[in-house]
Amino acid sequence: MLHVAAVGASNVLLTNSDTTISTFNKDYVYEVKKARSEIRIDGVIEEPDWQAAQKADTFFKVLPVDSGYATQPSTILMTYDDKALYLAQIFYDTIPGKRVMESFRRDFAFGNNDNLLVFFDTFLDQTNGFSFGVSASGAKWDGTMSNGSAVSLDWDCKWESKTKHYDDRWVTEMRIPFKSVRYPRGSQTWFTNFSRLDLKANEKSSWAPVPRQFPTASLAYTGVMNFEEPLPKPKPQISVIPYIFGGVSKDYEAGTDASYRKDFGFDAKIGISSSMNLDLTYNPDFAQVEVDRQIANIDRFELFFPEKRQFFLENGDLFSSYGYNTSTPFFSRRIGLDAPVLAGARLTGKIGNDLRLGLMTMTTEKTNDFLSRNFTVVSLQKKVFARSNIGFIAVNKQYFDVPSDTSMYNRVVGVDYNLASANNFWSGKFFYHRSFQPGNPDKQYSQGASVTYKTKHLTLGLYETSIGENYLAETGYVRRSGYNFVGTKTGYNFVPNKKVVSHGPDVQIDNYYDKDYNKIEHEYELSYHFQFQDRSEFELSYKNFYVKLQEDFNPTSDAANFLPVGSDYHFGAVSAEFTSTRKTLFNWRAEATKGSFYSGDIQFVEGEIGYRFQPYVNLTMNFNFTDMDLGAPFDREQFFLVGPKMDITFSDKIFWSTFVQYNEQVDNLNINSRFQWRYQPVSDIYLVYTDNYFTGNWNSRNRAIVLKMTYWFN
Template sequence: MKLCLFGLFIFLNLLSYSSSKKHPNLRGLKTDPAVNKKNSDFILHVKKAAEHIKIDGLISEPDWEVAEKAKDFRLVLPVDSGFAKSPSEVVMTYDDKAFYLGITFFDTIPGKRITESFRRDFVFGNNDNVLVFFDTFLDQTNGFSFGASVSGAKWDGTQSNGGTVNLNWDCKWDSKTKQYPDRWVTEMRIPFRSVRFKSGADKWGVNFSRLDLKTNEKSSWAPVPRQFATASLAYAGVLQWDKPLPKSKMMFSVIPYIFGSAAKNFESGTNTTYRKDFGFDAKLGLSTSMNLDLTYNPDFSQAEVDQQVTNLDRFELFFPEKRQFFLENSDLFSNYGFASVTPFFSRRIGLDAPVLAGARLSGKLGDNWRLGLLDMQTEKTDNQLSRNFMVAALQRKMFSRSNIGLILVNKEYMDEPLAQNFNRVAGIDYNLASRNNAWSGKLFYHRSFSPENPRKQFAQGASLIYNTRRIHAGMTQASVGENYDAEAGYVRRNGYNMLNPEFSLLWVPNKKVVSHGIVSTANYYFDPNYNQLDHEISLMYKFEFSSRAIVDAGIKDYYILLSQDFDPTHMNSAVLAKGTDYSYQVGFVDYTSDTRSLFNYAATISAGSFYNGNIASFSGHATYRYQPYLNMTMNFSYTDINLPGSFERARFWLLGPKLDLTLSDKVFFSSFVQYNEQIDNMNINLRFQWRYKPVSDLFIVYTDNYYTGNWSPRNRALVLKLSYWFN
């Protein structure tokens, strides 16, 4: 299997390389990456503005009148053929400090436009919106995304892995949206210093995407196949500047903040503790493509709370990073290995001990190299020694869109200088991405170094995925040694070999049923001698309707050989014994309603056998919105587990009422209550945010935790944080 995947990697890369060389416009050893791309014929010429552009949502200046228009948007969904029903027009210009977009979206269907709220980084599918994607280095892999909803809410994020958008990244830019009976209009001003690009370049990659929920159409200027997101940089068109972009001046910005808190731990019986302190984040633009980020005494209290889940698993759960400092160019550090076995996971830093300071150098070195250096220092606490986390990553572009990367992760305990107390991981990854995005994959080998475990400290994996309009097929393989230990990473389990085939086949009739088809996946785990440990096989049939409703139904087959004693409920004193094995099946039905409706919902019902007993569960959410000011959501999960013997029957609810109030694009309030019977806890999180200046905020955050049985308090805290962006 490993040799077959490796051979396919070599063949596909040579095929991709040879097809690039056959392009009629390519001559010589060096080629223009803007020409060597899928949509190279879609070119938008941008001229420098002769006059000042005012961001007022009017698009009335003379420069807009003479600007070339990107129009005739192509359909992406529900089918990727033909043109959108509602016309769209985008114009661009620029000056010495910023570039500007004027966007006009016409309506063909009268009525109220659909919007969720004023909140930044809105949910894409719940709003009429425009998104813009910039491939500033023409590598068809990394970029920046900006957008606006019809209410004027902003969207911004960094792009990696060919187009995946990370919305937790924010930068400083301006926009204004106005609505008219027959159209809505957005103007944007984005400073050059807010994005990274190559000095002297005269081309970027670009695409414009529109979601029009009244016609139920997603469209884009440069055509994108329906199986890919419009964010896919492999299908971006070409942005042709009339002059090469100048080298920008050194950029320096600093965000100082002050914060204070009051906290009381009722479980330990201690008095209320008060804390007041200050810190800062700073960004130094060493070039248009390389940044140095610094932080001192960072406070992450404003980060959104994780949504809890009912845990029936034997292994650690994964929750994504949401803290701003770790996000720009985060793929340089976090995109190694697979999600279940990665050498660096930034959430390991600062959750069990405060971060004292940190620095990150990241960006481009020339056309083909990317560099990332990260160093973070945590403080000493009663429970933890002071630790230093260092990550170094180097990436080299290969062929048309593939790359190879090296990473070194070092976690060092600083309070015992004479002791060998460290954990290190070194690794190499090759990431495959074909020119048309149909083939993708990965090949990696990592090794950990710890003084107490000299053997079997390896992790290795390979994957190959083929994706077309109707067919999705893939195979993933991984092997993890018994002593592989990535303390600064995320390793779900050790000592196994894994195979993960997946296949789906869809039909796209473009009627009331937009698409339907079969989806199958399987995960097989074996011990180092290839004796089976576990498997999970899923088979389902899926329907997507023109109303945007989705329904699927299927069955999952499980086999589990327990490697240690385990309580599936996480609530009983009884356990299933190590070495026992279980086969069971669970049937399920999923339904998602039309998200355009003011009231919408999604639900999953499942029932079947579970280890040596039975399980039934019902989960989902229901949402009502009073647009664009109020969103009310009830997340719910009910689980009933009945195991024989000395196990008590486990019935537990997880309820999460969430309220999101957006009074304007500057004032936000959210309330999130999570009642979790499985862990005997009710958490209350209230968060107020006032964005009084661009990327300058006042946060007031209140958290409270109670036992669900007798409602006695566990702990509570009140935090105030004030920040200001000096640029």
């Protein structure tokens, strides 16, 4: 059993045999009483247990300023029985106008909806946890938490909620089965916080106060919830999710006949213990995954697109958080995009309170272009000090059926230290990774260090990276190799709490050097930002660049000409960006840039406009126009990228989205239309149509339609 005792003036100390954890907000304790009768999830708070429950009804402002109480009252009630936790929410709303509710879609966009979010730290490590929430439309939100505040919404579980609206308030009841979350045996205390986003009042607030520079999801600033009796013993759960799919595709560009496909596969989730999960997949199909949003690419390096496939995303931080986003040893998009995945397994969870384990192995099929390959990654993370951790990772990519006198593999091992102070003001990372490959040349290292100090007013950061010229992480993402980097960032924030809520300057200085520490590139940025009372934002910036090319570079489609290796360039540009408030039905964001670019000039405008017929229809369109003139002998380049998207949510079970992307830079028009019917909890039928056309003559390039059905047994 946990014992609670006040320590000092700012934190509470909780001990549990081999665990000692300090947390802030010692005075914010919620005593959860056990229910004596049945709770009906109907959005009507009338049961006796709700009347007897403790009220969490004092919410503190976090944004626009973190002083004072929220303008509109909020109340949270909780109770529980042997099977589930129950939560009731009453958010009063007397400001004239419609409540902001974008759609019925699960895992809604946080900033586009009035909403409640709840955060649970069940293992009391102030680093990992679970998040649940509802928007004003009644749409659900559920996700796993990592790195102290990050929420991954790619985890779904079975739980219930019901939302009702009244003239002066909106009310929700929630039922979260204990079997849907993980917690230690004998658990009687969790850390928690409740967050309200009230767009009509232009406020974000929380029950346990959080400094405005941090998200309300910050587990360093949770309060404490004590259950009246210890929770029921966690029971291992087994879920099987079979799926069948079929489709037809035709490649007009290649001139091949139509190709028909029908197949089946399954996912399985096996609870090894209350804190350890085994996920299995056979013959997975990811046709229902939303297509990537295209962007205009005039960069010298490979673009980084985020992972969207659910199997790789649940507990994905155990594998993807190593290194930086410019040099990470494991990037799951390397698996299965060039060859179908045959099968895979992933074991993730906790060993005790302070050690996390991740093990993943995936095998892809042999194709005409690639041999069969196995991808295996092992990750261990050990909590140290208040909220920091040290991690070890090993990644192996192995080819099958290679000639007997040939060895084809790529391996990376590494260690990371992630700094997170008790009050969240200090954060940082220190890592060293090394790759191994046939021949094993020298300089196969990736090393980096960073430290950031962040308060309400001041941000200071120092960053360093060194990547060896022969470092190779084939299962990772390495933006560039053979360089040394040093960068700093300084920012100051004035918070006058008027129509301009906050404003201030930011200075970023990034320098790149070759292996002998001769400068090969710099990027200096000076910017000034404004945040207004209605949560709209404006930023004005100037960037100055120096580049000495290490390889030939052609940013245009002019195949006959290029900028030669060894040539150097000084250039710069001015940018202005505005983001409107999200509480109005019409909203927009736009950025305009004008300046020099390598040997010539560039100007472009990009952004997004949107309108919603809430909560049923959400219309958006991203756009980009680029005008680039590098001078003779290059041709002047002018191209559009336009991406209209229509998202219709007929209810909380039926969704239809269509995304059209017209991209003159790559001479392609893509149409992706996806229908989803959630006919049972976490069980879906998808119908997906994809078409590609040339932008000049509008001839079809390829076309496909896929039908997929899943069902969740548990």
